[in-house]
Amino acid sequence: MSAEARLKQLGITLPAVPKPVANYVPYRLAGNLLFLSGQGPRDAQGGMLTGKVGAEVSVEEGYNRARLIGLGLLAATRDALGSLDRVEAILKVLGMVNAVPDFKDQPKVINGCSDLFVEVFGDQIGRHARSAVGMGSLPNQISVEIEAVLAVKA
């Protein structure tokens, strides 16, 4: 099943492509590589979801926020390519968690985004190389930020 068909089957509607908060663009395409800017988690009204994971934000909430970011990254991808079906592979994800210094569960948080990618694209296209790490701080104190590099079909 194609990624667009699978998205429909899952009943997922992608959000609007988030407007960058500064002097950059949401994505840049070079040959068959698509570079996606880091995004933060937004609620249904577009408001940013903030707070340190491991303090006021739980691992479960962090997971859900990483999934919301995944939706935003898919929205940027569709905007760049016209259709998610042009994605050849999710190559690399950098998942950044705004966490307290003794936090240990960055991988569980970032799985919110990785699980979404595998649900939508399947194992062959969706599974990716990844680093999931803890930041000292993030813009506006968003709880998570994720960027990605994708391969595009020729």
Place this chain on the structure above:
Amino acid sequence: MSAEARLKQLGITLPAVPKPVANYVPYRLAGNLLFLSGQGPRDAQGGMLTGKVGAEVSVEEGYNRARLIGLGLLAATRDALGSLDRVEAILKVLGMVNAVPDFKDQPKVINGCSDLFVEVFGDQIGRHARSAVGMGSLPNQISVEIEAVLAVKA
């Protein structure tokens, strides 16, 4: 106007390519992709500009330091390619701010570099995908570190 002509018009002289502080090189070219090592901000004498942003370093100072890094990245790019006019696109910038844990303005700081790139290359070549994030610490306590990936004309 070409990037080199624009640089001249702006009255900008690029610094010497910073000597890496450890076992790595300032850039590496693969096909049409140029990977630039992370650089820190240096003053006119080459001294490193240090201190946590949000504590002893203000957002405005951070912005200026990010611009200085941008000059260093342009110097590395010219060294790699012979001329800035061979740049096809700034693809991706990772801007890392050495900030206090409750810092919120990483995007305003990293704009110092992004604004320079857009001034020199124009919107089409210069605007890039980006993440601007807060680190726990940086080498020698430099205030900002920025790395980038560029596309090179065939």
Place this chain on the structure above:
Amino acid sequence: MSAEARLKQLGITLPAVPKPVANYVPYRLAGNLLFLSGQGPRDAQGGMLTGKVGAEVSVEEGYNRARLIGLGLLAATRDALGSLDRVEAILKVLGMVNAVPDFKDQPKVINGCSDLFVEVFGDQIGRHARSAVGMGSLPNQISVEIEAVLAVKA
């Protein structure tokens, strides 16, 4: 001397490819680019080596742990390509140190991995662009995490 021959000469046996701790894969190949997932340091029994560098872990221990990660990255590379001799270049390393906020020696720590790469591949293939930075936290409180992008021979 080829990288595989040099590895033998150095008496190095690579560890098993670490099993990802979450929903991702150890590497992803796209055209001639190989993206390696971030790895942490593991002892001879596969146990994770943890603790903040600059507090309970010294710079020297950090260096040794970065070298252990380098071995894991080489293991992932060989698994991806069949042989290290297919590596055209180590393009870019992102070295992330789980450090205290006033830590300054991230480059000395990450040299543990960079030195290994240069020993095994020689200057021409092994020297790479790099950023070596300090994180707020890392998964399971591992002391160091390193990811890399490599170019593969056609």
